[in-house]
Amino acid sequence: MDVLVVGTGGRENALAWKLAQSPRIGKLYIAPGNGGTGALGENVPIDAMDFENLVKFAKERNVALTIVGPDNPLGEGIVDLFKLRGLRVWGPVKAAAHIEGSKAFAKRLMREAGVPTAEFEIFSNHDDALNYIREHGAPIVVKANGLSFGKGVYVCMTLAEAESALEEIMVQRVFKEAGNEVVIEEYLDGQEISIHALADGKDFILFPPSQDHKKVGENETGKNTGGMGAIAPVPFVSMEALKDIEVRIVRPTLRALAEHGAPFVGILYPGLKMASNGIKVLEFNARFGDPECQVYMRLLKTDLLDILEASADGKLAGMNIEWNSGFAVNIVLASGGYPDTYKKGFPITGIEEAEKILGVVVFHAGTSTQGGTLSTAGGRVLGVSAVGDTLQGALDRAYEAVELIHFEGKYFRRDIGAKALI
Ligand code: AMP
Numbered sequence: 273m274d275v276l277v278v279g280t281g282g283r284e285n286a287l288a289w290k291l292a293q294s295p296r297i298g299k300l301y302i303a304p305g306n307g308g309t310g311a312l313g314e315n316v317p318i319d320a321m322d323f324e325n326l327v328k329f330a331k332e333r334n335v336a337l338t339i340v341g342p343d344n345p346l347g348e349g350i351v352d353l354f355k356l357r358g359l360r361v362w363g364p365v366k367a368a369a370h371i372e373g374s375k376a377f378a379k380r381l382m383r384e385a386g387v388p389t390a391e392f393e394i395f396s397n398h399d400d401a402l403n404y405i406r407e408h409g410a411p412i413v414v415k416a417n418g419l420s421f422g423k424g425v426y427v428c429m430t431l432a433e434a435e436s437a438l439e440e441i442m443v444q445r446v447f448k449e450a451g452n453e454v455v456i457e458e459y460l461d462g463q464e465i466s467i468h469a470l471a472d473g474k475d476f477i478l479f480p481p482s483q484d485h486k487k488v489g490e491n492e493t494g495k496n497t498g499g500m501g502a503i504a505p506v507p508f509v510s511m512e513a514l515k516d517i518e519v520r521i522v523r524p525t526l527r528a529l530a531e532h533g534a535p536f537v538g539i540l541y542p543g544l545k546m547a548s549n550g551i552k553v554l555e556f557n558a559r560f561g562d563p564e565c566q567v568y569m570r571l572l573k574t575d576l577l578d579i580l581e582a583s584a585d586g587k588l589a590g591m592n593i594e595w596n597s598g599f600a601v602n603i604v605l606a607s608g609g610y611p612d613t614y615k616k617g618f619p620i621t622g623i624e625e626a627e628k629i630l631g632v633v634v635f636h637a638g639t640s641t642q643g644g645t646l647s648t649a650g651g652r653v654l655g656v657s658a659v660g661d662t663l664q665g666a667l668d669r670a671y672e673a674v675e676l677i678h679f680e681g682k683y684f685r686r687d688i689g690a691k692a693l694i
């Protein structure tokens with residue numbers, strides 16, 4: 273079976289890595305892919321947002337299933353278009369992906385479905401929003417409503433911070449239309465975890481919990497990033513907590529989406545806070561997390577192609593997903609300066625040596641082989657993953673591998689998984 277993966281990051285590299293192991297895989301295409309995916313299949317130089325050319329390619333090559341990784345094409349309706357053109361595709365339609373693209377839609381849906389989330393109000397007028405934060409005081413969280421590449425969220429510990437967040441979003445309009453509405457919400461304490469549910473529009477299967485590390489600095493300091501490292505499973509999330517998440521969060525959300533005429537097919541990924549006043553939803557994503565996807569692919573025993581096909585075809589009922597025992601971790605190697613400006617084009621060495629360590633696989637994200645040498649081409653450059661019987665064992669292997677890989681400006685966090693070890 274010939275398969276096309278759409279996207280360019282560590283997530284898509286991990287999906288391609290796992291798909292390449294399927295006994296049923298024929299040709300594997302990645303569009304546009306990165307410096308690592310070319311070794312697993314064929315990189316196709318079509319941008320993830322160039323829907324017409326992706327459709328054309330899938331038709332010409334008789335691609336049997338297209339798998340969409342990133343949020344942007346999903347939010348812009350790539351799945352709707354593929355279906356319209358009679359192509360088989362995995363991922364949510366635009367109306368379902370809206371749960372990620374619009375925080376206000378997600379919040380209203382949660383309120384309606386009784387899903388626990390931070391208290392919130394939505395404003396489209398700057399003065400009303402300002403009055404609200406002055407009444408409520410800090411800590412408080414201010415979010416631009418639309419997609420803003422993870423940068424539209426301000427966790428404000430003082431009122432002055434909240435006021436300047438409103439100023440940036442609604443007056444200076446640094447996120448453009450994404451700032452037409454702001455969501456202002458209650459600050460939630462506690463640890464953050466990532467939940468992934470594979471859904472087929474009717475049924476769903478929960479993955480083990482994972483945890484990302486979103487801040488650029490150690491001990492959750494500095495700016496938000498796409499994610500600096502992940503672990504799975506998360507040892508402090510009990511079976512009871514997971515059941516609670518399934519019953520009170522995942523199931524009612526999927527039901528509410530179906531009732532809105534937007535049954536969800538793909539990965540529903542709620543980001544949760546294990547807050548002192550209960551487990552609450554921070555946000556919904558309509559795709560695999562990255563780097564979470566990388567640790568999931570290391571743990572997944574079942575053929576990825578089988579479960580994604582079942583999801584796309586509405587046939588998850590009665591299916592079982594098997595996971596390897598132990599833990600998987602991932603350490604992101606980033607370009608110095610990320611998530612702000614950084615330089616690209618530095619040669620990368622040491623990946624082969626790193627992968628000689630037992631349990632280690634290095635996924636590429638922002639890399640390129642243009643010009644014949646592997647070099648840095650993005651903010652998050654590599655994801656160094658490792659598996660182990662224990663979390664500490666997996667972390668030891670990954671950090672040993674990290675030391676063997678070199679490029680100018682290499683930056684990583686040394687405390688991935690630390691909070692889960694306590
Ligand atoms: P989001 O894009 O909504 O996930 O927000 C980005 C990050 O901001 C989250 O990963 C959290 O670390 C933080 N955050 C968002 N909402 C809240 C909240 N209500 N309370 C505390 N932290 C939050």
Ligand code: GLY
Pocket residue numbers: 484498499557560561562563564
């Ligand atoms: N791991 C964070 C994200 O994918 O949004």
